Structure formats: C-alpha cells, structure tokens
Amino acid sequence: MLTYHIDHSSKSPLYEQLYRAIRRDIMTGILSGGERLPAKRPLAAHLHVSQITVETAYGQLAAEGYVRAVPRSGYFVQQVDTLPHPIPPAHHPIPTTSQPSEFVFDFKTNVVDTDCFPFSTWAKLSRAVLTDYDRNLLLETAPQGVFALREQIRRYLYAFRGISVEPEQIIVGAGSEYLVTLLIQLLGRKRTYAIETPGYPKLIQIFQANDAATAPIALDDDGLCFDALCASNASVAYLTPSHHFPLGIVTSAARRMALLRWANEADDRYLIEDDYDSEFRFVSRPIPALKELDHNDRVIYHNTFAKSLAPSLRIGYVALPRNLLPAYQARFGGYASTVPVFEQYTLARFLETGSFERHVNRIRNLYKARLDTLLNALAQSSLTGHYHVSGTEAGLHLLLHMENGMNEQELIASAAANGVRVYGLSSYYVGSSSACPPATVILGYAGIPSAQLTNAVAALAHAWG
Amino acid sequence: MLTYHIDHSSKSPLYEQLYRAIRRDIMTGILSGGERLPAKRPLAAHLHVSQITVETAYGQLAAEGYVRAVPRSGYFVQQVDTLPHPIPPAHHPIPTTSQPSEFVFDFKTNVVDTDCFPFSTWAKLSRAVLTDYDRNLLLETAPQGVFALREQIRRYLYAFRGISVEPEQIIVGAGSEYLVTLLIQLLGRKRTYAIETPGYPKLIQIFQANDAATAPIALDDDGLCFDALCASNASVAYLTPSHHFPLGIVTSAARRMALLRWANEADDRYLIEDDYDSEFRFVSRPIPALKELDHNDRVIYHNTFAKSLAPSLRIGYVALPRNLLPAYQARFGGYASTVPVFEQYTLARFLETGSFERHVNRIRNLYKARLDTLLNALAQSSLTGHYHVSGTEAGLHLLLHMENGMNEQELIASAAANGVRVYGLSSYYVGSSSACPPATVILGYAGIPSAQLTNAVAALAHAWG
Numbered sequence: 057m058l059t060y061h062i063d064h065s066s067k068s069p070l071y072e073q074l075y076r077a078i079r080r081d082i083m084t085g086i087l088s089g090g091e092r093l094p095a096k097r098p099l100a101a102h103l104h105v106s107q108i109t110v111e112t113a114y115g116q117l118a119a120e121g122y123v124r125a126v127p128r129s130g131y132f133v134q135q136v137d138t139l140p141h142p143i144p145p146a147h148h149p150i151p152t153t154s155q156p157s158e159f160v161f162d163f164k165t166n167v168v169d170t171d172c173f174p175f176s177t178w179a180k181l182s183r184a185v186l187t188d189y190d191r192n193l194l195l196e197t198a199p200q201g202v203f204a205l206r207e208q209i210r211r212y213l214y215a216f217r218g219i220s221v222e223p224e225q226i227i228v229g230a231g232s233e234y235l236v237t238l239l240i241q242l243l244g245r246k247r248t249y250a251i252e253t254p255g256y257p258k259l260i261q262i263f264q265a266n267d268a269a270t271a272p273i274a275l276d277d278d279g280l281c282f283d284a285l286c287a288s289n290a291s292v293a294y295l296t297p298s299h300h301f302p303l304g305i306v307t308s309a310a311r312r313m314a315l316l317r318w319a320n321e322a323d324d325r326y327l328i329e330d331d332y333d334s335e336f337r338f339v340s341r342p343i344p345a346l347k348e349l350d351h352n353d354r355v356i357y358h359n360t361f362a363k364s365l366a367p368s369l370r371i372g373y374v375a376l377p378r379n380l381l382p383a384y385q386a387r388f389g390g391y392a393s394t395v396p397v398f399e400q401y402t403l404a405r406f407l408e409t410g411s412f413e414r415h416v417n418r419i420r421n422l423y424k425a426r427l428d429t430l431l432n433a434l435a436q437s438s439l440t441g442h443y444h445v446s447g448t449e450a451g452l453h454l455l456l457h458m459e460n461g462m463n464e465q466e467l468i469a470s471a472a473a474n475g476v477r478v479y480g481l482s483s484y485y486v487g488s489s490s491a492c493p494p495a496t497v498i499l500g501y502a503g504i505p506s507a508q509l510t511n512a513v514a515a516l517a518h519a520w521g
Numbered sequence: 522m523l524t525y526h527i528d529h530s531s532k533s534p535l536y537e538q539l540y541r542a543i544r545r546d547i548m549t550g551i552l553s554g555g556e557r558l559p560a561k562r563p564l565a566a567h568l569h570v571s572q573i574t575v576e577t578a579y580g581q582l583a584a585e586g587y588v589r590a591v592p593r594s595g596y597f598v599q600q601v602d603t604l605p606h607p608i609p610p611a612h613h614p615i616p617t618t619s620q621p622s623e624f625v626f627d628f629k630t631n632v633v634d635t636d637c638f639p640f641s642t643w644a645k646l647s648r649a650v651l652t653d654y655d656r657n658l659l660l661e662t663a664p665q666g667v668f669a670l671r672e673q674i675r676r677y678l679y680a681f682r683g684i685s686v687e688p689e690q691i692i693v694g695a696g697s698e699y700l701v702t703l704l705i706q707l708l709g710r711k712r713t714y715a716i717e718t719p720g721y722p723k724l725i726q727i728f729q730a731n732d733a734a735t736a737p738i739a740l741d742d743d744g745l746c747f748d749a750l751c752a753s754n755a756s757v758a759y760l761t762p763s764h765h766f767p768l769g770i771v772t773s774a775a776r777r778m779a780l781l782r783w784a785n786e787a788d789d790r791y792l793i794e795d796d797y798d799s800e801f802r803f804v805s806r807p808i809p810a811l812k813e814l815d816h817n818d819r820v821i822y823h824n825t826f827a828k829s830l831a832p833s834l835r836i837g838y839v840a841l842p843r844n845l846l847p848a849y850q851a852r853f854g855g856y857a858s859t860v861p862v863f864e865q866y867t868l869a870r871f872l873e874t875g876s877f878e879r880h881v882n883r884i885r886n887l888y889k890a891r892l893d894t895l896l897n898a899l900a901q902s903s904l905t906g907h908y909h910v911s912g913t914e915a916g917l918h919l920l921l922h923m924e925n926g927m928n929e930q931e932l933i934a935s936a937a938a939n940g941v942r943v944y945g946l947s948s949y950y951v952g953s954s955s956a957c958p959p960a961t962v963i964l965g966y967a968g969i970p971s972a973q974l975t976n977a978v979a980a981l982a983h984a985w986g
Contacts, residue, residue, distance in 0.1 A: 082774070083814075119914070120808055121743065121773025137778035170659035179651045182863075186644045194635035194831035230695040230835075230859035237702060241730040258855060265706040265852060267732070278586065308586025309547070313602035343585055349548075366659035368862040370695075387730060390723060394695035396864050397833040398647075449584070 057094055057102050070105050071112035078113065082122050082133055089135030093123060160475035161512035165302070165453045165500030170366050172419050177411050178402065185401045193401070197393050201228025201373070202400035208407035209373055216413075217334065218348040219357060221375045227384070230394035231370040232360055233262055239328060239356060239374065240266045242384055243292055247324070250290035252280060254302055254484035254492070259294065272486035275300060279307030282314050293319075294328045298343040301332065302484050302498050304447020304455065306343055315346070319354035326377070331359045335416045336451030338424045353377035361403065363452070363502075364416055371395055371403060423451045429506040430454070430499065433513035438521045452502035455481065458495040460520055467497055467520060474519040476512055522559055522567050535570050536577035543578065547587050547598055554600030558588060625940035626977035630767070630918045630965030635831050637884050642876050643867065650866045658866070662858050666693025666838070667865035673872035674838055681878075682799065683813040684822060686840045692849070695859035696835045697825055698727055704793060704821060704839065705731045707849055708757055712789070715755035717745060719767055719949035719957070724759065737951035740765060744772030747779050758784075759793045763808040766797065767949050767963050769912020769920065771808055780811070784819035791842070796824045800881045801916030803889045818842035826868065828917070828967075829881055836860055836868060888916045894971040895919070895964065898978035903986045917967035920946065923960040925985055932962055932985060939984040941977055 060077040062070055081087040093099075093114065100107040114131050117123045123131040186193070200206065206223035213219040229235040236259070240249075245268045251259060253272035263270045271288040274281050280295060293315070297307035307315070319325045329346045337343065347357040360372030376384060393400075406412050427448060434443065434456075442460040447453070456478075458467055464480040471478045481496040482489040504512060525542040527535055546552040558564075558579065565572040579596050582588045588596040651658070665671065671688035678684040694700040701724070705714075710733045716724060718737035728735045736753040739746050745760060758780070762772035772780070784790045794811045802808065812822040825837030841849060858865075871877050892913060899908065899921075907925040912918070921943075923932055929945040936943045946961040947954040969977060 079774075083778075119771060121771065121775060121777075134773065134775050136775045137782055170656060173656070173659055175656050175659065179655075182651055183648060186647055190644075191635060191638070191640050194638055194640065194833050196832040230699065231857050233856045234695065234699060234859055245732050261852070261855065267710050306584060306586065308599065310586060310599050310601045312586075313548075317602055362857075367661040367857065368659050370857060370859055370861055387726070390726065391698045392696050392827075392832065392835060394699055394835055394859060396835055396861060399861050399863070 058099060060103065062103050062105055071109045071116070074103070074105065074109060075113040075116045078117060079120075079122055082117075082136055087133045089133055091133040092129075093131040093133065095130060158475075159472070159477040161504060161508065161515065162477040163453075163479065163497075163499040163501065163512070164477065164503060165479070165498060166367075167500065167503035168363055168366065168452070169419070169422070169502055169505070171505075172415075172422055173366055174411060174415055178406065181405045181409070181411070182398075182402050185398060185405065189397075189401055193397050195397070197397050197400070199389055199391050199393055200224075200226065201393050201395060202397060202404065205400045205404040205407075206373075208404045212407060212412070213357070213375065217331070217345045219345055219375070221347075221357070225375050225378060225381065226373055227376065228371065228373045228393065228395055228400060231362065231372050232358070233258070234394055235358060235360075235372050235374050236262045236328075237266055238388065239358075240268050242380065242387065243326065245269075247292060248288065248290045250280070250285055250288055250293035251486065252295065252300065253486040254481065254489075255296075255486060256301060257484060260486050270486070274491055275303060275305055277305065277308075278311040279305060280311070280315065282311060282318070285315075285318060291322065291324055292326045292328060294330065295346070296330045296332060297346050298331055298334045299337070299447075299450040302447070302453060302455065302481065304449065304453075306449070307346075312346055312349060316349060316352075316354065320352050326354055326356055326380075328356045328358060331357060333363055333451055334359070335364050336420055336423055338420070338427065338448075338450060347375065350377070353379045356380070364412070364419075365403075365406075369399060369403070371399060420451075423502055426501045426504070426506050426509060427451070427454070429509045430501050430513065433510045437513055437517040439513075439517050442520075453498050453500040455493075456497050456499055457493060458497070458520065460495075462495060462520060464492075464495055464497065467495060470519040471497075471516055474515045476515045476519065478516075523564060525568065527568055527570055536574045536581070539568070539570070539574060540578040540581045543582060544585075544587055547582075547601055552598045554598055556598040557594075558596040558598065560595060623940075624937070624942040626969060626973065626980065627942040628918075628944065628962075628964040628966065628977070629942065629968060630944070630963060631832075632965065632968035633828055633831065633917070634884070634887070634967055634970070635833075636970075637880075637887055638831055639876060639880055643871065646870045646874070646876070647863075647867050650863060650870065654862075654866055658862050660862070662862050662865070664854055664856050664858055665689075665691065666858050666860060667862060667869065670865045670869040670872075671838075673869045677872060677877070678822070678840065682796070682810045684810055684840065686812075686822070690840050690843060690846065691838055692841065693836065693838045693858065693860055693865060696827065696837050697823070698723070699859055700823060700825075700837050700839050701727045701793075702731055703853065704823075705733045707845065707852065708791065710734075712757060713753065713755045715745070715750055715753055715758035716951065717760065717765065718951040719946065719954075720761075720951060721766060722949060725951050735951070739956055740768060740770055742770065742773075743776040744770060745776070745780065747776060747783070750780075750783060756787065756789055757791045757793060759795065760811070761795045761797060762811050763796055763799045764802070764912075764915040767912070767918060767920065767946065769915065769918075771914070772811075777811055777814060781814060781817075781819065785817050791819055791821055791845075793821045793823060796822065798828055798916055799824070800829050801885055801888055803885070803892065803914060803916065812840065815842070818844045821845070829877070829884075830868075830871075834864060834868070836864060885916075888967055891966045891969070891971050891974060892916070892919070894974045895966050895978065898975045902978050902982040904978075904982050907985075918963050918965040920958075921962050921964055922958060923962070923985065925960075927960060927985060929957075929960055929962065932960060935984040936962075936981055939980045941980045941984065943981075 062073050096107050096110045100110045118125050124134055125131055206226040209226055210223050248269045248271050250271045250273050271290045273284045319327050331345055347355045357375040443456055443458050446455045464482055468480050478497040482492040485492055527538050561572050561575045565575045583590050589599055590596055671691040674691055675688050713734045713736050715736045715738045736755045738749045784792050812820045822840040908923050911920045929947055933945050943962040947957040950957055
C-alpha cells in the first residue's frame with residue numbers, strides 16, 4: 057500500500073498533498089507505467105483521510121494524464137518519461153542590468169524634463185475619465201485606437217502641421233518601436249529601406265530585429281543625398297525632414313520636392329516621415345511636414361508623445377496614406393489596440409482642452425531658455441574661440457564641434473573624467489563613419505535645468521581647456 | 522512688384538499669409554529659380570504691412586529652403602521641382618470598417634463579461650496610484666516593465682501555477698501580438714515554428730506578418746502529435762498544453778515529458794507555453810504548467826490579463842528562460858516598456874491586495890454557471906440525442922458536435938438565419954482541415970449572460986431541429 061505523510065496541520069489541502077506525492081513518485085519512476093493504484097477506500101483508511109480526498113487526488117492525476125481510469129478496474133499509472141537531468145541554474149546566472157550612473161551631468165538626448173509636465177491637470181483629467189467613462193473603459197476599442205483620440209490627433213495635425221488626414225488613417229500604438237515594426241510588417245521585408253546616416257541607433261536595431269534590409273544614405277546640406285537614394289535599391293525611405301537627428305539639417309524645399317517625385321515614380325515607393333521634435337522649433341515657425349505636400353499618398357507620417365509629454369506614456373501614432381488602408385485592415389485589422397483605453401481618453405481630453413498646446417508652448421520656451429543658457433555659458437567659458445556649434449534652430453540637442461586639438465574619443469574621455477557624459481557623433485553613423493566631422497559631440501540639454509547647465513559647461517571647460 | 526491680398530481681419534498672422542502666398546508661387550513655378558525677391562522695405566510699403574512682417578515671411582521661406590539669403594544682395598528663389606500631379610483622392614476611398622452585428626446572440630470566443638469586473642475597486646486603486654505615485658508616473662520605467670508588477674506576477678505564478686521565476690525573467694508587454702512578435706525577433710526567423718492545428722487564427726497571422734516559417738502539427742488525445750513534431754524541422758513549438766484552443770485537449774503527463782525531452786535534445790530548441798485560460802478550469806484543480814517541470818530552461822511561458830481582467834487593459838507577459846536573458850537584453854534592452862506605468866502600478870496593487878484572486882474565483886464560478894446553463898439548455902432542448910459536446914472541463918468555450926444530418930456550413934447558415942452566430946471548427950485549421958471532425962461548431966459562452974443562453978439555445982434548436 058502507498059504510504060505518504062499527510063500533514064493535517066498544513067495549509068495545503070489534503071488531496072493536493074496526496075496528489076503531489078503520487079505525482080512525484082510517477083515522475084521519478086517509483087511508480088511505473090501500468091501499475092494499478094490502490095482502491096480508494098483502503099488507501100483512505102490507510103492514510104487516515106476521507107475517501108473524497110483520495111478520489112479528488114486521483115481525479116486530478118487522471119485529468120493531467122498521470123494515471124488512467126479504467127471503468128470497473130481502477131486507476132493505472134501511465135508510462136511517463138522521467139525528466140531530463142537538470143542543468144544547475146548557476147550555469148545561467150541572471151545578467152545584471154544597468155548600473156547607476158557615475159556622471160554628475162548627462163547630456164543625453166532621449167530625455168525630457170518631466171518636472172514641467174502639468175501633472176495636476178493630467179491627474180484631474182484622469183480622475184474625470186475614470187468617473188465619466190466608468191465601466192466603458194473595460195470595453196475593447198477599435199484596433200486603430202479610440203476614435204476620440206484619433207479625432208484630436210487629426211485636428212492637431214491639421215492646425216499645427218497643415219496635414220489633412222481622416223481619423224480612419226491614424227493608428228495609435230504603444231510607441232515607436234511597436235509602430236515601426238508594424239510598418240515593416242505592412243510594407244514587407246522583401247524590399248530595402250533607406251535610412252539616414254547618421255541617425256537613431258534604435259532605428260537600425262528595429263530594422264535588424266525585423267530582418268529588413270537597409271541602405272544607409274548620407275546627408276548633404278539639403279537633406280538626404282538624392283543621388284545616393286536613387287542609386288540604392290531602396291523603395292522606402294525613413295526620414296527626419298523637419299530637423300534631422302542628430303545633425304539638425306532641415307530638408308530644403310527643393311529636396312522635399314525631389315523626394316516626393318522619387319516616391320511617385322513607382323507604385324510601391326513610400327517615404328516614412330518621422331516628425332519627432334517638430335514641436336520644438338525655436339527659430340521662425342515650424343517647418344511644414346512633408347506629409348502636407350503629399351497629394352499622391354506616398355508619405356507615412358509618424359510621431360509620438362514621448363518628447364512632448366512624458367516617456368512613461370507610451371503613445372505614438374502613424375497616419376497611413378489611404379492606399380495602404382486596405383492592406384492594413386486585411387492583415388492587422390484584427391490586432392488589438394496596444395494602448396490602454398484609459399490613457400487614450402485622457403490624452404484625447406488633454407488635447408481637446410488645449411492643455412497640450414499650452415504645455416508645448418511652455419516647454420518650448422523653457423527649452424529655448426536652456427539652449428540660450430548653454431550657448432551663453434559656452435561663449436563665456438575658456439572654450440570660447442575653440443569651438444563652433446550647429447543644429448541650434450530646433451530642439452532638443454545641438455552639435456558641438458571642438459577645435460582644441462582633442463579628437464572625439466579624447467573629448468568624451470576627459471569629459472567623463474570630470475563627471476560629464478557627452479556623446480560622440482561618430483557613434484550615430486551606420487556602417488562607416490568616415491564622413492563624420494571630426495571632434496564633434498552631441499549635447500542634449502532637455503534633461504538639465506538651466507542652473508545646472510552653467511556648472512556642466514564649467515566642468516567641460518575644465519576638461520577641455 | 523509682387524502683389525498679394527493680405528487680409529488684415531484674418532486670424533492668420535500677416536507674415537504667415539505672405540509666406541504662404543510666396544511659397545505657393547514658388548511651388549507652382551510663378552516665381553522661378555534664381556529670381557530675386559523684392560527688397561523688404563518697398564514690398565512692405567507696397568502691401569501695406571510692416572517691414573518685420575516681410576522679414577519674418579522671408580526668414581521662414583529661407584528656413585524651409587524655398588529662398589536663399591545672399592548677404593548684401595537679398596533673397597533668391599531656389600530651384601524647386603513642381604509637385605507631381607495629384608491623383609484624385611476618390612481613387613483611394615477609405616475602406617469601411619466592421620458593420621454592426623446582425624446577430625441577436627454571438628457565441629464568439631474572444632470576449633469576457635466585463636460586467637463582472639470589480640470596476641469600483643479598480644477605479645479606487647487607480648485614484649490611489651495617481652495620488653501616491655504622482656509625478657513619478659511620468660518617469661520612464663525599466664524596459665521589461667515596472668518591478669512591482671513583475672514581482673506580483675512572480676508571486677502569482679509561484680502560488681497558482683507552481684512556477685519559479687525571478688522578476689528579471691519577466692517581460693511585461695502590450696498584449697499577445699506584441700509579445701509573440703518580440704519572441705519571434707528574439708528566437709529568429711531562420712527557423713521553423715511548430716504551431717498547433719487547429720489553433721488561434723491570429724497566431725498564424727502573427728507568424729506570417731513576421732515572415733517566420735511555421736509547421737502546422739495536428740493533435741491526438743494526448744496533445745501535440747509527437748512523431749509529427751519530430752518529423753518536422755521545427756526547433757520551437759508554440760503550445761496550449763493546459764487546455765488546447767479550440768479542441769480543449771489537456772496535454773497528458775507522458776506527452777509533456779516527451780515534449781520537454783524533445784526540447785532538451787538541442788541547445789536552440791524551445792517550447793512556448795501559452796497558458797491563456799488556465800484560470801478557468803472547472804473540473805479538479807488547474808493543470809500544472811509545463812513551465813513548472815522545466816528544469817533545463819527550455820520553456821518560455823506566456824499569458825495575458827485580457828481574459829481574466831478586461832481586453833481594454835492591454836497587459837500580457839512572458840517569462841523567459843534564464844539562458845535567453847543575455848540575448849534579450851543585448852538586442853531589446855533599449856526598447857521602452859510598451860505598457861503605461863500607471864496601468865502597471867494599478868495592476869500590481871490589484872494583484873497585491875488579493876482583488877485579482879477574488880475576481881478570478883468569482884468569474885470562474887460565474888462562467889461555470891453559464892456552462893451548466895448552456896449544457897442544461899441543450900439537454901432539455903429538442904436537440905437532445907442529436908449532439909454531443911467536448912472540451913467542457915475548462916473555459917470559456919465548448920465544442921458542439923451535431924448529429925442532425927447538417928454539415929458545418931449548414932449549421933452556421935441556419936443558426937445565422939435565426940440570429941445566432943456560431944463558429945465552424947474547420948476555420949480554425951491551418952492548411953488542410955481534412956482532420957476536422959464533421960458538423961462541429963465552437964460555442965464561446967463567456968459573453969452571454971445565463972438568462973440569454975437559454976434563449977440562444979432555443980434559437981439554435983429552432984434552427985437545427
């Protein structure tokens with residue numbers, strides 16, 4: 057007769073203890089295939105448990121296939137392979153993630169100052185959405201996102217970017233990485249995507265993760281080198297025409313027309329316009345979007361709220377040309393929206409009530425002030441006469457070209473030794489960085505308050521002086 | 522001299538009207554490349570606007586590259602291609618999306634009854650999270666998700682599924698489609714993925730959208746056909762072992778061991794365990810997860826909160842084996858978390874306070890009652906004796922095998938004619954459906970309240986009687 061220690065004082069139910077004990081014996085081979093388990097009544101008596109306990113344990117074992125019930129015969133152990141010999145887990149330690157930063161000042165580009173975000177307004181709108189929508193927040197929404205939000209995005213695009221699209225063309229999604237992946241799936245992997253070099257390191261990662269071929273194209277003063285694009289076999293170009301990242305180049309009107317013409321030369325050519333920081337133009341009014349001039353449905357517009365609101369709010373969107381909508385709906389129309397309904401309604405109200413526009417105007421001024429502080433601090437430092445800057449017409453970073461005899465690596469190392477993190481321009485190049493201007497670092501200033509920028513420049517002057 | 526009508530009563534700034542007018546003339550070729558714009562002062566006088574207005578307009582045109590400023594000479598029109606001839610937008614009408622349903626009752630499988638969701642508790646926790654975390658909700662979180670939520674998922678997996686993983690192994694993401702895409706990117710497209718047939722139609726869509734090769738494998742009574750898996754060139758198998766969708770088969774203990782052994786035979790083999798409705802087992806206790814038996818790091822566990830909470834809350838997760846963590850971190854460690862921080866904290870509290878467990882227990886009973894109502898209504902209807910059911914041990918759907926002489930298409934059509942939508946099993950097969958049992962429909966009952974289920978069955982009895 058099977059004998060197990062059943063602990064009546066345990067929190068674990070008796071049947072579960074019995075089930076686990078028998079299961080272990082089957083898995084380790086102590087009970088072997090074909091063996092008949094004891095009848096319920098004698099086993100119950102033997103273990104001082106109720107017959108129901110044994111029955112429940114046997115039922116569970118049968119449900120999981122460890123034993124088989126044969127009517128009028130009883131329960132028989134099934135033939136079960138024993139488990140493979142485990143590799144000690146120490147062989148695969150959990151890798152440590154990022155260490156805390158050693159830097160006092162970090163001029164990184166992918167941050168925003170969330171201290172300026174009107175959180176009390178956002179929280180008020182959030183509470184109102186909870187109250188007003190109530191249980192409706194639980195209902196699944198349209199795959200492309202909540203209509204109210206898409207309508208607000210449509211209005212925003214029309215009023216501030218001159219773009220005319222319908223809410224039906226807009227897809228709201230959980231950030232850039234998700235949306236660019238979706239675009240690659242929609243446009244396909246059997247083509248080559250032209251990407252800018254230098255450019256976003258993350259962008260090339262996304263294309264690589266999707267096994268999509270890329271053709272890195274350099275830039276001249278007018279934007280993406282047009283001859284190089286034509287010479288490539290790319291049929292889609294991913295661009296930052298309003299303000300190139302990281303060089304700051306604004307694609308000229310002539311180049312825009314040339315790019316649109318290129319896209320019009322074949323039915324499957326598209327331009328993906330990444331309008332990532334169009335809200336933060338400091339000189340003159342915003343540069344019109346390429347999409348504004350797109351009368352032939354060749355431009356896919358892409359933007360996110362990560363820079364204008366907060367990175368924790370994972371909301372971005374694309375506006376598809378009409379001619380791509382049937383393919384999108386056929387292939388992805390069944391995908392669920394990746395952004396919770398609650399955030400979508402809250403953001404819709406934030407846009408509708410004008411809070412977004414007020415916030416963007418406020419932080420544009422704030423970042424402009426930081427830029428001025430940074431430029432002044434540089435001009436008044438001992439570095440003056442030994443550098444020039446570029447890319448200062450729009451935010452939220454500039455290029456600092458040093459002429460103090462140090463190369464890029466020396467600039468980074470000596471800044472780091474003085475507690476300041478700066479980023480070498482060459483690391484933003486895809487493939488060869490031979491076209492990279494020498495001794496150039498990128499300074500993102502959105503994450504450093506004005507008061508600290510002066511100290512950060514002082515530290516740089518000490519490092520590089 | 523350029524002459525434009527400047528509307529002083531318009532809401533549009535004067536400089537913008539002038540800028541737009543000149544830009545239009547450049548784009549349409551009225552002003553041609555090389556032409557010199559009038560000097561600012563005479564043009565301002567001519568148009569009755571201030572000199573600042575002209576200067577601002579010229580500055581904007583220069584910023585966008587429509588004109589070029591030549592010091593001490595003035596502004597010159599740049600050579601700009603005229604725009605391609607637009608295709609009338611009517612050629613690409615916006616496709617209409619889903620029409621409202623014609624059905625009185627819809628036995629679809631991918632719904633849950635959100636009426637049972639404790640929304641007041643959720644809203645209370647949401648408000649508390651807004652108050653307690655305040656501005657911290659704006660900070661970007663770890664790419665894998667908020668630690669507090671991953672810790673709660675770890676506890677849940679340990680307590681209810683017997684799975685031991687560390688929070689570092691868990692990746693929170695915006696739903697299944699996102700997470701499976703991530704897994705395909707992590708495991709690569711240069712291999713074949715075994716998938717179950719029949720199975721989720723969406724799953725095959727995701728693999729296709731990612732250009733990942735699949736090997737559809739049939740099931741026998743023990744689960745995925747083992748010989749067919751071995752004969753395929755698959756190195757990863759995507760499975761629903763606790764409760765196969767849609768057949769309801771529980772993978773037997775012997776088959777589980779065989780699958781684990783298969784995965785152990787090569788270093789790059791993995792099993793993806795989709796534990797989609799393990800919370801809703803009605804007979805005996807939950808079937809243990811394959812991951813519980815995975816001592817050699819071969820099982821990737823995947824689940825979402827779409828069925829246990831609400832589909833509008835786009836939160837799912839995967840638990841990676843430790844040996845995949847270095848590759849994940851190297852390639853995707855820079856990706857931003859796709860779920861807003863706010864929802865992550867709220868769900869963490871929902872789990873922590875026991876609300877989730879109470880809710881799941883409540884809806885398990887509710888769905889069990891619906892299942893009983895459905896089975897009773899069928900048994901008491903005129904259909905009795907002309908059908909049998911299977912897959913009723915777990916939720917939230919069953920298979921109804923009809924023996925009334927109608928084939929699957931006739932069953933669906935006559936049900937539809939009586940206002941009831943049922944789903945033919947054959948449509949869930951990948952490739953050939955020759956193995957599909959005849960005249961079988963899937964009834965998902967989670968979305969239909971008990972009171973209506975009786976009426977729905979009456980309508981089916983009328984259709985099929």
